[in-house]
Amino acid sequence: MPALLGTLVVVTGLAIGLGTWQVAGVAEDVDRIGAALPAEGGRPDVPPAAQQALTFLVVGVDPADEETRATRAEAVLLVRLTGDREHVQVVSFPLDTWVGGWGSTLEGAFGSGGPQGVVQAAETLTDVRIDHYAELDFSGLATVTDALGGITVDVPEPYSSRGHDFAPGPQQMDGAEAVAFVRDAGPETRAAAPARQQRVVQALFRSIEAQGAFSDLGRLADLLDSMTGALRVDDPLADGDLVAIAWEFRGAHTLEFVSAPVGGPGTEGGRPVQYLDGGRAGLLWEYLRNDALAGHLSEFR
Template sequence: MLVLLGLGAGWYVTNRYAGNLERTDAFGGLDEAARPAAPTEAASGAAPLTFLVVGSDTRAEVAPGELPDGRSDVMMLVRVTGERRHAQVVSLPRDSWVSVPGVGMAKLNAAYAYGGPGLLIETVETLTGVRIDHYAAIDFAGFVQMTDALGGVDVEVAETTTSGPYTYTAGANHLDGQEALQYVRQRHGLPGGDFDRVQRQQQYLRSVFTSLSQQNVLRDMGALDSFLLALTDAMVVDETLSASALLDLTYEFRSLRPDGLTFLTAPVAGTGREGAQSVVYLQQDRAEELWGYLRNDSLQAHAAEFGLDTLPAVPN
């Protein structure tokens, strides 16, 4: 009876949440022979997993031969270690000047506009030599719903700034969905411009993880249901993330905690212009070191070598 109840609960969960997700054939057009090698299994028996997480202006499905309507504003490589207790989140500046296969040199976020998830994955794999296992995209409208379902997020603001109708005062701020969206998208009026925006995106992500683990969301089935429905409704994932695969990953990641997350940004050499475009130049030698650590699953031990900017603490 207990086994049957467990199977029934598993079926309900996977169909209610995983069935709520949209899926895209993100890897279908890639040349498998040209892709980076898959990582080897760790001593724990599990290979590390790498996700490309994208926040974009649109999550609409893209028909073959058509371009998506929007560009990807947020791009993060999330590497979960083989022992599943740590993850490194590496932000890729959207204006990074990179080689886009079949296009030439362009901004990184243009890869999504030119060829959707497939070309963005190919571009990031070409840049890093890191094989991407899964793709997940969230649209900004869904971002608002997800944040509100969580009851908002808490962030620490270094100095008072204003963006649109919202003012973020220095110190602790509790943000609802619309406020959080404007917060992570603001770059004008920030001392570091787009680099400060990247740090805000990382800060938001850590605040979400902290809220899930420290507040009552995981014990409040109603709140948890609302959050998971909002999250899955906002996302598009690759087709390999089936309902059963998602259930397996949820179990595997049960030991991952906020203090097991390390946030970094791809090393930057500086900014400049390419024609009429303002671009970011990556520091190639340092970036290659970082990609190498990712490839051999040792970035956790070497993260401090990259001059980590400590994120502000999540307010209590």
């Protein structure tokens, strides 16, 4: 879920306006990650049809995992701004997606190789070139939720996590509750994580729009300032680049969600994993590579 909030910042949050002092100030506060992207050799090519598209890998992290005392990936998403700048597409993956050509899951690739490892694994899995990397921790989700005065999330079924119980139907959540809702209560709840993430992000967008933040530069800047300390992006993405990308995203206030097609569970090295449906996933990656997913979204819903 923090990954999705990274999407919120990069895709719409920074869209305050080209060259305004608010964007410049926010961009300067965003931390950078060195060597987040792999070296050029062996990376996917970009077909002519997708030359104008922008693709982010957005990873949500828990920097204070109680068991390992290490930063742990909690969500992995591919975010595409289409070349015509009319669509923002978000492909969510199960963390335990098996990447055969990498010999690990997406979660494992992050654990062993950090940002560069998970970018390489995602490119190996999809053959889609990743332009930029963004990472956000759980504090960003809690902070922006509280800055909005809470959000109303439509809970599909009863759920309990981290001492919080959520009944079905619209539920008002503060920051701590939103974090608990998107976190897995246990291994058996991982399959439903993408759906929970999507519902929280949709609630965030509804709240931001209802408060007029997309058209209120000061209000949006305040929201951004409340969470930039939890956001990191790849080092080549300079302050000016963030501003320019914000301008590119200025008209895209709606996210189009797609879940990577799952074929079924399995075991690798004694650990449970999720295998993708090779046929349907291959078709999804082909559409993304050629920037043609907008006309085929219904095939994956």
